[in-house]
Amino acid sequence: MKRALRICASVVALAAATAAMPVAAMADWLEEAAKPLKGTEVNGIFLDRPGYRAIIKLLPEFEKKTGIKVNYEIVPYENAREKEVLNFTSRGDLTMALVDLVWIGEFAENGWLVPVEDLAKDKAITDPNLKLDGFFPLLLEAFGSWGGTVYGLPFDNYSGLLFYNSCKLKEAGFDKPPATWAEFKDVYGPKLTDASKNQYAYALQSRRGETQSADSFMRFLWPFGGSLLNKDFKSNLNSKESQAGLTFRQDLLKYMPPGVVSFDHAEAVNALAQGQVAMITEWSAFYSTLADPATSKLGDCLAVAPEPAGPAGRLPALGGFSLAVASxxxxxxxxxxxxxxxxxxSEEIAKAYVDAGGVSGRMSVYNDPEVKAKYKFVEPMVASWQAGVPEYRPRFPAWPAISEIVAEWGSKIELGEVSVEAGAKEIGTRMEEILGKEGYYDGKKKLLQ
Amino acid sequence: MSDTTTRAAPAKPNRGYGRWTPAWFLAPAVLTLLLIGIYPTLFALVTSFRRYNITRPRDGFPFIGFENYVNVLTDSTFWSSLLLTAKFYVTVLPIQVVLGLVVALLLHKPGMGMLKSLARVTLVVPLATTYAVVGLIGRLIFNRDFGVANQFLGFVGFGPIDWLSTPNGAFAAIVIMDVWQWTPFCALIFLAGLSMVPGEIEEAARLETSSKLALLRHVQLPYLLPGLTAVMILRSADVLKLFDMVFVMTRGGPGSATDLISIYIQRVGFRIFDLGTASAQAILLLILTIIISRLYIRLLYREVH
Known part of the structure; x- marks a missing residue:
C-alpha cells in the first residue's frame, strides 16, 4: 500500500511538473530536445516478438526526427537477462535496459537503472506530455517500479488471455467462453475433448524454464487464493488454497494433448491455430500470430476473452517489459x-505502435473506437489490467534462482513423478533456503516482492 | 676432376635465422593458448575459492576457502546430474563404438571406391553440424504430432510416443541425437586405425582364417586400440560439457530427466550467476576428466609394434 502511494506521489509530482510547462514548448519538443544530441547512439536489446518488430518498423521516424541512432540486438528471451547482466557488470555498451517485470528488483537494487524522477528533472529532455498517469497503473507499478521508485516505462505489455476457437465451442453447444475455471474443467473440458480424434479442450504451455514456472505453475495459484509466499516470505505452497490450485492443474491434464509438459508458447499457440485444441491461455502479444492467416487456420473463429475466474476472482497472468535508462x-x-x-x-505513437503489432501500455489508445473494433484482444486485455497482482511472480533478485526450482519441481508434479503436496513442500524448502541466504529472515533485507 | 665438384660447398650462414627464430614462430600459438586456455582456467580456479555472484556486486567477492567445494560436494542436485551424465555416457559410448566400428569395417572392405569416398565425405556432415542445430533438428524429429520419428513408428505399426514430454522418451531422444552426431567420428577414427594395418599382414591373416571375427580380434584390434582410447577420452570430455543440443531440445526437462551436469552448471553460472559455485563445479569436472583420461590410457592404450 505504502509502495503504491509512493508511486502515486511520484506520478502526481511528475504530472504537475510537466503540466506547468508552456504549451508552446510541447510542439516539436522532441526535435528541439534532440538537437544537441544529434549523432548520439542508443544501444539496447530487443526480443524477437511482435512488440519489438512493431517499434523497429517505426524507428526510422524517430531517427529522422532526432538524428539519434538506435542500435539493437535481437536475442532470445532465455539469453536476454544473461546478456544484460554481463553487460552491466562489465560496464559494457548498453545504454538502455530492457526490464522483464521479474528483473526489476535485481536491476534496480544493483543501481543499473536511472530513476525516471532524476531524468524528468531535466525539462529540456522531458516530454511535456509524458503523463505517467496515462499508463495503466498496474503496468507502471509491476513493470517499471521497485520500492516505490519508477525506473522504467511499460513498453511490451502482456496480460494472460483466453484465446479460443469460437466455432469449436459453438459446435459443442457453447455460445460463450467459460467464465470460471470450475466451469472450464467440469463443463467445457469433457465436451471439447475427444482423444480418439486428437481433439482437446485446452493446452497449457508447461515446458521446463520460465514457461513452466510463470505460465503454468503460477497461473493456478492466484485465482485459487494461493500464492508462492506468505507475508513473512515463507512458502505458502502447502496452504489449502495453493494446493487446491495446483491440484486443479493436475485435474485439467486429462483435457490437454499428451506431451503438454514439453509445450512452449509456440506449441500451445500452434495447437490452437491448427485446430488441435479449442482454448489456450496465452499472452496478449500472441494475438497477431493467431490472427495471421499465414500462421493460423482460425480466421473468423478466433475469439478472445479474459482468463476464467477462480474462487479468489479473476487474477490472470501478468507479464511484460519496461524500458529504462542504463546508469x-x-x-x-x-x-x-x-x-x-x-x-x-508515448501516447502520440501508441496507435501506430498497436497497428504495427505492439501492445501499448497507454490507456488512451484503447478508448479509440477504431482500435477497439479492429483488435479483438483489446477489451479483455483492458479488463484484465483493471485488477491484478503486481507480484504475480515475485520481482525480487532471488526470482531467477527460485524460478529454476519451480520449473524443475513444477514439471515433476505435472508429470506425476511426485505428488502435488510433496512437490510443493520440496519447492518451499529449497525456496526458503535461498531466501534465508538472501537475508530476508534476519532483517537484512526488506520484504519486497 | 677438381676438388670443388666432389665436395659440397660450405653452407652459407642463414641470414635472419637465429637462436630465437623457433620461439618467434611458436609464440603466437603459445600466447593464444595462454589467453584462451590457461588464463580462463586459472581465473575459474581463483573464482572457485571466492563468493562470486555478479548480480550481488555490493556483497563483494571475498575469498571463502573451500566453502564452494563443500557446497558442491554436498549438493544432491550436483550428484544426481553427474550420475545422469554418467548414465548418458555409458549408454551412448558403446552404441557409438559398435556402430562406428561396423561402418569403419564396411568402408575398409576392398572395392566400390567411388561410393566409399562419398560415404566418407557424408560422415563429416553430422560432425560439422552445430550442436544447437542438432538440438533444433531433434525437436522436429521427435515432435509427437508431425515428427519423423513417430511417422516412422507409424509405418511399422507402432503408436506415437511422447518423446520429449516423458522422462524416458526425452532421455532416449537425446541419446539418439548424440549417437547420430558422434558415430561418424568413431567410424572415421577406426577407419584411420584400420588403414594402419600393414596390407601383407592382413592378407596373410585372411589366408590363415576365414573368420572375420578372428581377423578383427587378432590383427585389426591392436591397431584400433589407440583410436578407441582417443575416442573414449574425447567423448568423456565432450559428454561432460554437452550443453547446447540438450538445452535446445529439452532444457534439462521434463522434470530433471535430461538435466546433465553441463546444463546444471550453466544454470548455476548464468541464471543464478553464482560464478564461485559454478567454477568449483567446473574445476571438479576438470579433475574428473583428467582422472578418467589417465585411467583409459593406463588400461586400454597399447603401442603397436
Whole structure:
C-alpha cells in the first residue's frame, strides 16, 4: 500500500511538473530536445516478438526526427537477462535496459537503472506530455517500479488471455467462453475433448524454464487464493488454497494433448491455430500470430476473452517489459536513451505502435473506437489490467534462482513423478533456503516482492 | 676432376635465422593458448575459492576457502546430474563404438571406391553440424504430432510416443541425437586405425582364417586400440560439457530427466550467476576428466609394434 502511494506521489509530482510547462514548448519538443544530441547512439536489446518488430518498423521516424541512432540486438528471451547482466557488470555498451517485470528488483537494487524522477528533472529532455498517469497503473507499478521508485516505462505489455476457437465451442453447444475455471474443467473440458480424434479442450504451455514456472505453475495459484509466499516470505505452497490450485492443474491434464509438459508458447499457440485444441491461455502479444492467416487456420473463429475466474476472482497472468535508462551510459547517451524511451512509450505513437503489432501500455489508445473494433484482444486485455497482482511472480533478485526450482519441481508434479503436496513442500524448502541466504529472515533485507 | 665438384660447398650462414627464430614462430600459438586456455582456467580456479555472484556486486567477492567445494560436494542436485551424465555416457559410448566400428569395417572392405569416398565425405556432415542445430533438428524429429520419428513408428505399426514430454522418451531422444552426431567420428577414427594395418599382414591373416571375427580380434584390434582410447577420452570430455543440443531440445526437462551436469552448471553460472559455485563445479569436472583420461590410457592404450 505504502509502495503504491509512493508511486502515486511520484506520478502526481511528475504530472504537475510537466503540466506547468508552456504549451508552446510541447510542439516539436522532441526535435528541439534532440538537437544537441544529434549523432548520439542508443544501444539496447530487443526480443524477437511482435512488440519489438512493431517499434523497429517505426524507428526510422524517430531517427529522422532526432538524428539519434538506435542500435539493437535481437536475442532470445532465455539469453536476454544473461546478456544484460554481463553487460552491466562489465560496464559494457548498453545504454538502455530492457526490464522483464521479474528483473526489476535485481536491476534496480544493483543501481543499473536511472530513476525516471532524476531524468524528468531535466525539462529540456522531458516530454511535456509524458503523463505517467496515462499508463495503466498496474503496468507502471509491476513493470517499471521497485520500492516505490519508477525506473522504467511499460513498453511490451502482456496480460494472460483466453484465446479460443469460437466455432469449436459453438459446435459443442457453447455460445460463450467459460467464465470460471470450475466451469472450464467440469463443463467445457469433457465436451471439447475427444482423444480418439486428437481433439482437446485446452493446452497449457508447461515446458521446463520460465514457461513452466510463470505460465503454468503460477497461473493456478492466484485465482485459487494461493500464492508462492506468505507475508513473512515463507512458502505458502502447502496452504489449502495453493494446493487446491495446483491440484486443479493436475485435474485439467486429462483435457490437454499428451506431451503438454514439453509445450512452449509456440506449441500451445500452434495447437490452437491448427485446430488441435479449442482454448489456450496465452499472452496478449500472441494475438497477431493467431490472427495471421499465414500462421493460423482460425480466421473468423478466433475469439478472445479474459482468463476464467477462480474462487479468489479473476487474477490472470501478468507479464511484460519496461524500458529504462542504463546508469552505465554517458550523460549524453542517457539523455538520448531517455528521449527514445519516452517516444517509444508515448501516447502520440501508441496507435501506430498497436497497428504495427505492439501492445501499448497507454490507456488512451484503447478508448479509440477504431482500435477497439479492429483488435479483438483489446477489451479483455483492458479488463484484465483493471485488477491484478503486481507480484504475480515475485520481482525480487532471488526470482531467477527460485524460478529454476519451480520449473524443475513444477514439471515433476505435472508429470506425476511426485505428488502435488510433496512437490510443493520440496519447492518451499529449497525456496526458503535461498531466501534465508538472501537475508530476508534476519532483517537484512526488506520484504519486497 | 677438381676438388670443388666432389665436395659440397660450405653452407652459407642463414641470414635472419637465429637462436630465437623457433620461439618467434611458436609464440603466437603459445600466447593464444595462454589467453584462451590457461588464463580462463586459472581465473575459474581463483573464482572457485571466492563468493562470486555478479548480480550481488555490493556483497563483494571475498575469498571463502573451500566453502564452494563443500557446497558442491554436498549438493544432491550436483550428484544426481553427474550420475545422469554418467548414465548418458555409458549408454551412448558403446552404441557409438559398435556402430562406428561396423561402418569403419564396411568402408575398409576392398572395392566400390567411388561410393566409399562419398560415404566418407557424408560422415563429416553430422560432425560439422552445430550442436544447437542438432538440438533444433531433434525437436522436429521427435515432435509427437508431425515428427519423423513417430511417422516412422507409424509405418511399422507402432503408436506415437511422447518423446520429449516423458522422462524416458526425452532421455532416449537425446541419446539418439548424440549417437547420430558422434558415430561418424568413431567410424572415421577406426577407419584411420584400420588403414594402419600393414596390407601383407592382413592378407596373410585372411589366408590363415576365414573368420572375420578372428581377423578383427587378432590383427585389426591392436591397431584400433589407440583410436578407441582417443575416442573414449574425447567423448568423456565432450559428454561432460554437452550443453547446447540438450538445452535446445529439452532444457534439462521434463522434470530433471535430461538435466546433465553441463546444463546444471550453466544454470548455476548464468541464471543464478553464482560464478564461485559454478567454477568449483567446473574445476571438479576438470579433475574428473583428467582422472578418467589417465585411467583409459593406463588400461586400454597399447603401442603397436
Amino acid at each position: 552505465q551510459a554517458s550523460p549524453e547517451q542517457q539523455k538520448a536513451t531517455w528521449l527514445f524511451i519516452q517516444w517509444a512509450t
